[in-house]
Amino acid sequence: MLKNRQLIININNRTQKVFLKFCCFYVLLFLLSCKQDASKNTMDSAETATETEVETTKSTSSKKIVFFGDSLTAGYGLEDVDDAFPGIIQNKIDALGLDYNIVNSGVSGETTSGGKNRIDWVLNEEPSVFILELGANDGLRGVPLDQSKANLQTIIDAVKTKYPETIIVLAGMQIPPNMGQDYTTAFKNMFPDLAKENNLHLVPFLLEDVGGIPDLNQSDGIHPTKAGHKILAKNVWEVLQPILK
Template sequence: MPKSKITQSLLNTSLYKSRNLLKFCYILLACVVISCGNDKKTEATTDSTENHTTETETSEKTSSKTILFFGDSITAGYGLEDTNDAFPGVIQDKIDSLGLNYQVVNSGVSGETSAGGKSRIDWILNRDIDVFVLELGANDGLRGLPITETKANLQAIIDAVRAKNSDIKIVLAGMQMPPNMGAEYTSEFKAIFSDLAEENNIAFIPFILENVGGVKELNQADGIHPIAEGHKILAENVWDVLLPIIKI
């Protein structure tokens, strides 16, 4: 074969191979692009699924009902190493053990009087509440404040809760004063709570410190605030009244 024809043939063969190589590169590039696109779709689907799961979990958490304990140092767990040992925390443990869909909120403030509770109730009611447990008045009694004033403040708190939402279940915790406050005062003070419960037709815990108040080994050195073991008994006193309400 002439040299010119051989050269032309080699050129044609080289060109053919180059075209095939270029075609192969295009095909490979297309495969890579498609693959990346599928990966992105997979990532998007995964993200969507994860977001949906998170939203569902959040929805489940926010759908739980709220029990708010509104009180003083007894509710707050004054003097305890772990405030979760206060009776509201013990109540939460009982709720969780039964699988009930309620979340406890401890809104106790040490030293709180009925007047102090009245002044902060509107702020507390900015959140959704299903059950409202009112435990106030002890500091009024210990300071010898007028009975009429304490009763009026507690009534104002009850009225504010009902004005916010008439469907909120209210539980009133009764309190008693030691005998050294005087027979007349202690008798009238005790009657505040039973009278309010009857007048407002609300659930009533006759004496939240039943079997704890005055029992030296169940209270701290001050003789007023319960230790953790004492709070367990308080929780039982509350639970007897609270359970029928939250199981409805």
């Protein structure tokens, strides 16, 4: 009887030891599994972070061309702002596979004074090319030309100071002789003078082959139609394309 009892005790002890070994084994497997999952998650997170970083780099790698202007740049009266000449130029850039994105910073009714006041905010775009298209509204309102020229110079100086490597293109403008021939002539000459003094690229007359042609302008006789904007884009592209290449 005692022998049988001792035998049962021995069996129970061996069973407990075996059971404990299995428990330890499974606990070890569990810990290893958790460690592998944690490592995998860490690797996955690292890979995801890397992929995100690459995608962010790609999305921000394009250089920017900022069009800084008035209603002509903004595409006043058009159904789609992409039909304005900056949008048409973006299509030309995309067709050539050039790494540039256009920022349309046109505001209808903008004067050189208004442009001077908002230039610091616009320069947050960090332009590689800056196209300055302002002054027409000054001319139509008879603003003294020394004021208009000083405002344009302030804008040019702001761009050059913050981004010395940025290429600046100045869009020339002309107005009807309503303000008198002297004013009209001085207004026209203001743009090439500024371009020469600051070593800028110049579009001689943005509205060349469009201004004064009824079929290419809206009913107000001032703002180009969609067809007119295609010609504006051509006028700007003749100067811009060699710069981008």
